[in-house]
Amino acid sequence: MRTAIGTAAAALTIAAAIAGAQAPSVSGGDGSGRELFVAYCASCHGTSGRGDGPAADVFRTRPADLTKLAAKTNGIFAADTVSRVVAGRGNRAHGSVEMPVWGEVFKRMPGLDDSAVKARIDAIVQYLRSIQERSS
Numbered sequence: 001m002r003t004a005i006g007t008a009a010a011a012l013t014i015a016a017a018i019a020g021a022q023a024p025s026v027s028g029g030d031g032s033g034r035e036l037f038v039a040y041c042a043s044c045h046g047t048s049g050r051g052d053g054p055a056a057d058v059f060r061t062r063p064a065d066l067t068k069l070a071a072k073t074n075g076i077f078a079a080d081t082v083s084r085v086v087a088g089r090g091n092r093a094h095g096s097v098e099m100p101v102w103g104e105v106f107k108r109m110p111g112l113d114d115s116a117v118k119a120r121i122d123a124i125v126q127y128l129r130s131i132q133e134r135s136s
């Protein structure tokens with residue numbers, strides 16, 4: 001029951017994120033990482049990236065606190081791994097299906113070729129690097 005509601009809400013959120021892609025502010029394709037983050041990620045992960053976005057409550061697995069990615073990997077921000085997770089789930093053997101597969105979402109947007117999709121993922125990953133909590 002809760003799962004069905006959560007899934008429907010997630011689908012709506014994703015639809016809203018895709019619709020947002022057509023908004024003038026991000027349709028140029030040269031949006032900064034922060035702009036892309038606010039447009040596509042903040043609804044779940046929060047504007048601060050801490051996993052407290054407005055849609056966060058409907059998930060069984062809470063959206064991750066993205067300011068602690070480096071802390072989880074010995075203080076080193078693993079850009080390649082993060083990039084794979086954002087673009088397409090990486091090589092995880094398990095996990096939820098609640099986090100959108102952004103590589104696919106961006107690929108379906110009109111006017112975004114492979115290099116534009118990669119540029120978006122890269123910009124987002126650079127932004128994530130910039131919001132990592134410093135350990136000590």
Ligand code: HEC
Nearest residue numbers: 013040041044059061062063064085086095096098099102
């Ligand atoms: C529809 C809600 C939703 C949106 C939008 C969303 N995420 Fe997530 N994300 C989740 C959930 C839920 C998890 C935790 C469960 C999982 O890993 O599948 C997660 C996990 C992650 C993780 C893994 C964190 C870890 O500790 O391994 C990363 C990285 C991430 N998201 C980045 C992003 C980025 C970047 C965007 C925007 C391009 C984004 N997310 C947009 C819901 C969302």
